[in-house]
Amino acid sequence: MNETVISTILILTSLGIVAAIILYLVSKRFYVKEDPRIAEVEEALPATNCGGCGQPGCRAFAEALVKASDLSELHCPVGGNEVMKEVADILGLEAVEKDPYIAVVRCSGSFEHRKKTNIYDGSASCTIAAELYSGDTGCAYGCLGLGECEDVCDFDAIHINPITGLPVVIEDKCTACNACVTACPKDIIELWPVGRKSQRIYVACINEDKGGTARKSCSVACSGCSKCMEECGYDAISISNNLASIDFEKCKLCAKCVGVCDAQSIIADNIPIARLEKLEAKRQREAEKKKLEAQKAKEAAKAAKA
Amino acid sequence: MSINLGNTLKTFHQGGIHPDDAKLSADAAIKPLPTPKIVTIPIAQHIGKPAKILVQRGDMVKAGQIIATHEGFVSANIHSSVCGKVGVIDEMMDSTGFKHTAITVRVKGDDWAEEIDLSKDLNRSINDSAKEIVEKIMAAGVVGMGGAAFPSHVKLSVPEGKQVDHLLINGVECEPFLTADHRLMLERPEEILVGTQILMRALGVKKAVICIEDNKHDAIDLMSSKLEDYEGISVQGLQVKYPQGGEKQLIQAVLDREVPSGGLPVDVGAIVHNVGTTYAVYQAVQKNKPLVERVVTVTGRSLETPSNFLVRIGTPVVNLIAEAGGLPEQAGKVVSGGPMMGKAIADLNVPIAKATSGILIIDEEESKREQEYNCLHCGKCVEVCPIGLEPYYLMLLAKNHKTSETSQEHILDCMECGSCSWVCPSNRPILDYIRLGKSEVKKTQTA
Numbered sequence: 001m002n003e004t005v006i007s008t009i010l011i012l013t014s015l016g017i018v019a020a021i022i023l024y025l026v027s028k029r030f031y032v033k034e035d036p037r038i039a040e041v042e043e044a045l046p047a048t049n050c051g052g053c054g055q056p057g058c059r060a061f062a063e064a065l066v067k068a069s070d071l072s073e074l075h076c077p078v079g080g081n082e083v084m085k086e087v088a089d090i091l092g093l094e095a096v097e098k099d100p101y102i103a104v105v106r107c108s109g110s111f112e113h114r115k116k117t118n119i120y121d122g123s124a125s126c127t128i129a130a131e132l133y134s135g136d137t138g139c140a141y142g143c144l145g146l147g148e149c150e151d152v153c154d155f156d157a158i159h160i161n162p163i164t165g166l167p168v169v170i171e172d173k174c175t176a177c178n179a180c181v182t183a184c185p186k187d188i189i190e191l192w193p194v195g196r197k198s199q200r201i202y203v204a205c206i207n208e209d210k211g212g213t214a215r216k217s218c219s220v221a222c223s224g225c226s227k228c229m230e231e232c233g234y235d236a237i238s239i240s241n242n243l244a245s246i247d248f249e250k251c252k253l254c255a256k257c258v259g260v261c262d263a264q265s266i267i268a269d270n271i272p273i274a275r276l277e278k279l280e281a282k283r284q285r286e287a288e289k290k291k292l293e294a295q296k297a298k299e300a301a302k303a304a305k306a
Numbered sequence: 307m308s309i310n311l312g313n314t315l316k317t318f319h320q321g322g323i324h325p326d327d328a329k330l331s332a333d334a335a336i337k338p339l340p341t342p343k344i345v346t347i348p349i350a351q352h353i354g355k356p357a358k359i360l361v362q363r364g365d366m367v368k369a370g371q372i373i374a375t376h377e378g379f380v381s382a383n384i385h386s387s388v389c390g391k392v393g394v395i396d397e398m399m400d401s402t403g404f405k406h407t408a409i410t411v412r413v414k415g416d417d418w419a420e421e422i423d424l425s426k427d428l429n430r431s432i433n434d435s436a437k438e439i440v441e442k443i444m445a446a447g448v449v450g451m452g453g454a455a456f457p458s459h460v461k462l463s464v465p466e467g468k469q470v471d472h473l474l475i476n477g478v479e480c481e482p483f484l485t486a487d488h489r490l491m492l493e494r495p496e497e498i499l500v501g502t503q504i505l506m507r508a509l510g511v512k513k514a515v516i517c518i519e520d521n522k523h524d525a526i527d528l529m530s531s532k533l534e535d536y537e538g539i540s541v542q543g544l545q546v547k548y549p550q551g552g553e554k555q556l557i558q559a560v561l562d563r564e565v566p567s568g569g570l571p572v573d574v575g576a577i578v579h580n581v582g583t584t585y586a587v588y589q590a591v592q593k594n595k596p597l598v599e600r601v602v603t604v605t606g607r608s609l610e611t612p613s614n615f616l617v618r619i620g621t622p623v624v625n626l627i628a629e630a631g632g633l634p635e636q637a638g639k640v641v642s643g644g645p646m647m648g649k650a651i652a653d654l655n656v657p658i659a660k661a662t663s664g665i666l667i668i669d670e671e672e673s674k675r676e677q678e679y680n681c682l683h684c685g686k687c688v689e690v691c692p693i694g695l696e697p698y699y700l701m702l703l704a705k706n707h708k709t710s711e712t713s714q715e716h717i718l719d720c721m722e723c724g725s726c727s728w729v730c731p732s733n734r735p736i737l738d739y740i741r742l743g744k745s746e747v748k749k750t751q752t753a
Contacts, residue, residue, distance in 0.1 A: 118652040121675050123738040131745055133403025133652055140405055209397075 037090060038062050044086045045076060050154050052077040052177030065091065072096045078155075078175040099193040101176035103158065103169050107143040107188045108204040108265060110164035114139055114218040120146075130185035138217025141207045143167065143188050149180035171198060192248055199253050200269040201246060203228075208241040215263065222265045228257035259283055315520055317545035318558040321692040323725045325548055325646070327521055331485045331605045331612035336493055338616040339629055341413055345388050345620030346657040347373065348400045348408040352449040353456045354380035359409065365392045369618075370419040370596050373409055376444070382457045382660075383447035387598035387618035390414040401623075401642040401656045403649065408657070411620070423593040428496050430535075432504055432591070439508040439591055446590030447597050447660075451582035452476060452487075452551065453643060455661035458583055462508045468572050472561055473514040475502050477529075477581040478544060478551035480519060481644025484664040486601040487581045489614045491518070491525040498581055499529075499536045501588035505579055506538060514539045516581075517560055521546050548646060549723040553578045555692050567719050582663070597660055602626060606667030608634040617658050624654040626665055638670030646724045679732035687726035687736060693719050697726035701736045704743025709750055712743040720744060 042062040053076050055061040065074055065087055075098050076083050088095035114137045120129055126148035134140035145165040149158050157173035158180050160166070167180075167189070181189045192200055203222055207214040211223030224242035236250035237257060246257075246266075258268045259280050268276065350356035357374035367373060367386040374384035386409075393410040400406050418424060434442065444459035464470055475498070479487040491498060502514050518526045520543055530541045542560050549555055554565045556578055563574040571578055579587075582600060589595040598619055605612040610631025617626060623640065627633050633640075633654075641648040642662055658665075687697040695716060703712045717740060726736040 123735040125738075125742070128738045128742050131741055132649070134399070134405060136652070 035066050038066050040090050041065050041087050044079075044083060044090060046078045046083065048078050048154060048175075048177075050078060050175070050177040050179060052175060052179070068093075070094070070096075077101060077177055101191045102171060102174050102194045102200075103176060103180055103189050104192045104200065104202055104204075104269075105143070105167050105169060105189055106202065106204050106206050107141075107166060107186075108220045108267065109137065109139055109142040109218040110166055110220075112164070113220045114142060120144075126183075127185045139207055139214070139221065140209070141186060141188075141205075142218065144186065148183045148185070149189060152179045152183040154179065195248070195269075196253065198270045200248070201251055201253055201255060201258065201271065202248070202267055202269075203244050203246055203265055204267040205263075205265040206243065208243050210242055214242065220263050220265050222261075222263060225262070227260045227262070228266060231256050231260045255279060315543045315545045316559045317547050318550060318555040318692065320558070320694050321690045321725065322547040322549065322555075323690050323728055324546070325482050325728065327482045327546065328607070329485050329488070329521065330483065330607070330609075331603050331614055332488060332522075334485070334489070334611070334613045336489050336601055336614045336616050339618070339621065339626060341388055341416065341618055342621045342625050344393065344410055344412050345386075345618060346398055346400075346408045346410050346622070346655075347384060347387065347620040348398070348406050348657065348659060349374045349384055350406050351384065351455060351619075351659040351661065352382040353454065354378070354382070354460075356407065357381060357384045359395060359407075361392045361395075361409065363392055363395060366390070366414075367392060367411060368417045368419045370422045370598055372445075372447075372596070373411075376447075376457075380457060380460055382449050382459075383445060383596070384409075385447055385596040385598050386411050387620050388413045389417040399653050399656055401649065401651050401659060401662060403652055422595045424595075425593075428500070429592040430496075430500055432500070432507060434504075434507075434591060436508045436510060439504055442591050442594075443508075443587055446586070446595070448583060448586045448590055449597070449660050450580060451586060451600060451661060451663065452580035453647065453661050453663060455659070458579070458587065461577060461579070462505070464509065464572060464577075469575055470509050470511050470572060470577050471513065471575045472577075473502070473506055473509055473511050474556055474560060474576055474578045475505075475514060475516040475581055475584055476551060476553075476556055476578050477516055477518040477522070477525065478556060479522070480546075480548045480551040481646055481648075481664075482548075483605045483666050484603045484644045485605070486603045486614055486663050488522050488525055489603075490581055490585055490601050491522070492528060494585055495528050495532050497588045498584050499532060499539060500592065501584035501586075502539055503536060504587055504591050505577075505584060509577055511577075512538050515560055516541045517544055517556055518542070519544045519546050519550060549692055549721070549725065552692065552721050552723060554721070567716055600658070600660065600662070602658055602662055603664035604630040604667075605664065606634070606637070606669070607672075608636050608669050609667050610634070619660055620657045622655045622657055623651065623665055626658070627654070627667070634667065634669075636669045636671070637667050638673030639668045641666040641668060646728070647722060675735070676733040678734055681734060682732055684731060686729045686731065690725040690729045692723060692725065693721065695720060697736045697740065698734075700743060701734065701739040704739040704746070707746065709743070709746045713747045713750075717743045717747055 045058040047058050049057040053061045071093050081097050085095045116136050118136050120136045124146050126144045126146045129144050143166050147160045149167050155173050157170045158167050161168050176191050205222040207221045214221035215223050222244050224239050226239050228244055229237040234250050234252050236247045255268050255271050258266045355377045358377045359374045361373045369389045371386050373386045376383050390411045390413040393412050395409050397405040398408040440459050440462050448458040450456040477487055477491050506514050526543050553571050557576045565574055586597045602617045603614050604626045613630045639650045642651050681698050700717050720740050724737050
């Protein structure tokens with residue numbers, strides 16, 4: 001009995017020792033030397049694994065950062081300049097400042113403005129609906145309202161407003177990770193620079209139909225009338241395919257274009273209402289002045305005739 | 307001459323379902339629909355490149371006159387289906403649910419292009435060579451009329467190195483409700499047989515089988531009784547099972563051959579043409595008449611008179627419904643095609659296209675989707691899949707955008723017959739997600 005116990009203990013112990021030696025040798029032989037900075041950089045990153053940087057996760061991004069010789073191409077939209085500064089310090093590289101971005105929704109065709117022409121009762125996925133047909137309103141470009149952007153958002157930053165049926169971006173939460181932009185099958189969501197004092201002016205419509213057709217299906221559709229383009233003093237607005245679009249690099253946020261749009265498809269985010277009202281008042285004064293001048297000219301012409 | 311009947315009903319081996327066939331309009335004779343005031347003719351009614359427009363606004367066209375020509379080989383000619391003046395040419399909604407370019411023609415009179423033989427006499431003597439036949443079919447813009455709308459002349463041009471020994475004429479019409487092919491077989495049997503002979507000559511095959519499901523006894527009997535004068539043609543009765551009308555299923559049922567994954571019927575020596583297409587081929591070759599009208603079933607449980615109409619291509623759907631008694635109050639969905647593979651249309655003014663085989667009106671109650679539950683892993687979808695795929699798994703993969711995995715699981719072999727969604731006890735929208743997966747795989751392939 002005793003012998004059995006002792007031999008068992010001996011055999012198992014020696015087996016353990018042999019295995020330990022093999023493992024030790026193997027780990028020495030095949031040791032992978034990892035840059036300790038990867039862990040450090042990863043620690044500095046926000047650990048959201050959102051993929052906004054273009055890498056499959058924060059770890060992969062940390063590896064890419066350590067490998068990189070300059071940081072101009074790499075940016076963590078969630079952490080922003082602050083985190084990138086920290087990373088640059090760890091790596092001894094120069095941080096490249098980038099403007100913070102935010103998602104903007106380029107459709108304002110709410111239930112009220114865009115009448116439904118049919119009812120979709122299929123799977124609640126925008127991508128599936130977009131594969132099937134052009135949408136439940138007359139507009140083939142607008143938001144389908146099934147909330148795929150909301151589903152993919154890791155930051156709880158975009159929600160479908162049940163009253164308008166359109167997604168609304170919560171500015172404080174949006175990290176510009178690009179998830180909603182790629183998820184939207186209609187390409188309605190775009191990333192824009194947050195802008196000075198969070199002010200942005202953009203055309204909330206991507207309908208490329210001819211003006212009449214577009215307006216028939218949606219009362220706030222851009223018809224490409226080019227009034228805004230004429231108003232803009234900075235050459236920031238261009239019209240192509242019956243659609244106006246604003247170049248955010250050229251736009252000086254003067255907001256003159258906002259009031260001239262008959263369809264109200266130009267959206268001014270965070271621009272003080274007082275300023276818009278002032279512009280409107282000025283416009284009205286000018287219009288009255290013109291009217292008066294025209295009247296005067298008419299009267300003068302009449303007098304000359306008489 | 308061989309007639310296989312009664313006790314030797316064949317069917318395909320893998321999967322399949324038995325929905326209620328509800329052929330309400332089976333006894334309604336084909337009735338010509340009055341010509342509408344205006345027709346809308348899309349230039350892309352076929353698989354392949356859209357046709358190139360030949361007319362301008364204001365041009366006068368005759369019925370049967372070509373108005374858009376095929377661009378490239380995989381494309382089809384488009385002819386005006388009426389006599390009149392060309393109106394707006396613009397992007398218009400069609401039965402696919404998307405806007406595509408279409409030509410409108412405002413009807414004035416009913417003159418047909420001179421070369422077209424409008425007489426109803428049967429012309430049995432085939433004088434054209436194989437090459438001339440294919441050319442005539444191409445000129446007439448004939449496409450597969452069973453639903454896929456694949457240009458017929460492409461199917462008749464057998465690639466080098468491939469051998470075809472059997473021509474199958476598809477009179478299965480396995481979709482519930484639809485009866486257009488059934489009525490055509492009953493009312494134009496000889497034309498279909500001559501058309502079959504034309505196709506046989508074009509392909510150089512000696513054997514042709516007309517395949518008809520067992521719920522169309524009268525058609526089986528009638529076709530069989532006419533066979534005497536037509537050498538090499540036989541009629542094969544088939545058990546009723548959906549989706550037997552699918553090319554690959556039909557080949558499996560009749561010839562017991564399996565088309566390989568990603569392959570075509572020609573790989574196993576068979577070519578399949580629909581009876582509607584065969585009739586159009588007869589018209590094109592013997593009568594010089596292009597494909598400008600087709601038989602369309604208008605049906606539905608609450609519709610006053612389910613009917614079969616001979617309709618000019620481009621007629622708005624609403625005209626057909628009006629002629630069949632008007633849209634019933636309890637209508638929930640209007641579907642273009644059959645209940646299994648058809649597509650709900652979003653606008654009743656969309657035109658009838660070359661491949662529109664039926665207009666089905668589904669009651670509100672029946673049309674609603676039911677509450678979706680979790681997958682039970684019961685395996686019913688796997689059991690009924692005629693291709694032998696695992697639909698529940700494909701749905702899961704597609705939902706999570708696992709594109710390379712879905713591709714490995716042969717998602718592109720799915721023919722979208724909808725048997726999986728039909729059988730699912732948890733009412734899961736399996737096919738919706740498979741379609742999503744397919745489109746994602748196709749995107750990565752083209753990218």
